[in-house]
Amino acid sequence: MTPTMARPGGRSAKVTAAVHRAVVDLLAAGEPLTVPQVAARAGVNATSVYRRWGDVAGLLADTALVRFGTSSAVPDTGSLRGDLLAWGAALVEEAGRPEELALLRAAVAAGPADPGAPERVESACSACLVGRSSQAETILATAQARGEQAPSPTRVLDHLVAPIYLRALFGLPAPAVEVLVDLLVDRLVDRLVDPATARATSSPRR
Amino acid sequence: MTPTMARPGGRSAKVTAAVHRAVVDLLAAGEPLTVPQVAARAGVNATSVYRRWGDVAGLLADTALVRFGTSSAVPDTGSLRGDLLAWGAALVEEAGRPEELALLRAAVAAGPADPGAPERVESACSACLVGRSSQAETILATAQARGEQAPSPTRVLDHLVAPIYLRALFGLPAPAVEVLVDLLVDRLVDRLVDPATARATSSPRR
């Protein structure tokens, strides 16, 4: 939709940008997201939003797509451990921002694909995840090119992305998420890079 | 709300049960969840639903609360590895059922606590997670009572619950979730119980 449009002139692009910005703004404000609200804040007519995105789910899917799908640059610190640590910290920081968190929640709520939708753009949540996955693959490929032994992308997703996202999504009680983010990420990365070292530093529960 | 009601007579209980059942049924059917729909399917008047639960969010929160909050029995196979494996498999199976998955999605979408809600019952998503956490603590305490070295509940939540739930929530492309669930859980549990063995079985990426 956004990528290949029949007439990507300045007008449609302006509308798209304004609507996307309105979506994230309303999401960050915590207000209920409705098409008329978005349209009013974007300065466009609600009819245009309905025609281009159909409903709120499609609107969220597209917004999440451009927000998470665009593979931003991954850190390059010179070592796999440093890269994963910096990347994980960035994920934690990002998942903590209200807009991204709300977008993530909305993407999850929308589900992989509504049966009613014929063949819209890729679903929002899968788009978000494949974006992260490609970033992880880039980091791992770089590490492998350096000669380092790298885990599989699946392990990174399961053991690094999953805890961070789940904690953010479920709003775990403050102490874990707020105070110990650095430590958490550090310990996760340690176990990822070299599982054997985890045994030495692991505490015997409580 | 459900726990301490001023008049827990048979009528209110019937209404509560019927509404809860209607919610999970509609959720499983994938149809959009609205108060009138739920009320119609439950055979009660929509007004009653509005009065007792306020809106859809409150309804979902209460439903998720009784669905996930009730700490069901945890497996007791005689070893920590066996317990975690059985428990993880049960989690995968549960997260795969349409009703539970939809309820989980809805709970995440509702967020930890809407600012508009004064002091309703505990939020749905946190309720779900603390239920799991208490189950994990039970398993770990049992293992510790046996003399086994057990990881912290946080590690179990981060490395076992988080991957399972995230994969379910984001609807990862079929192969990972559908085919290799047993293997996945098995490998996760292996790493949890004895991280050192993970190195031997880990593949060098691709």
Added chain:
DNA sequence: CGGCTAACGCAACACCGTTTGCGTTAAGCT
């Protein structure tokens, strides 16, 4: 057994999201 009251059912209403038809603007192309 009889009163009290919380909880429910019913009906009418107000509000908002969504759809539809038509006129207008402006991007793309020759």
Added chain:
DNA sequence: AGCTTAACGCAAACGGTGTTGCGTTAGCCG
């Protein structure tokens, strides 16, 4: 520059959600 048409704005009408007031049912208690 002029034509074509995709995309947008406008306004009216529709349908369903959420609200309110009142009458009724049925648990709980003296």
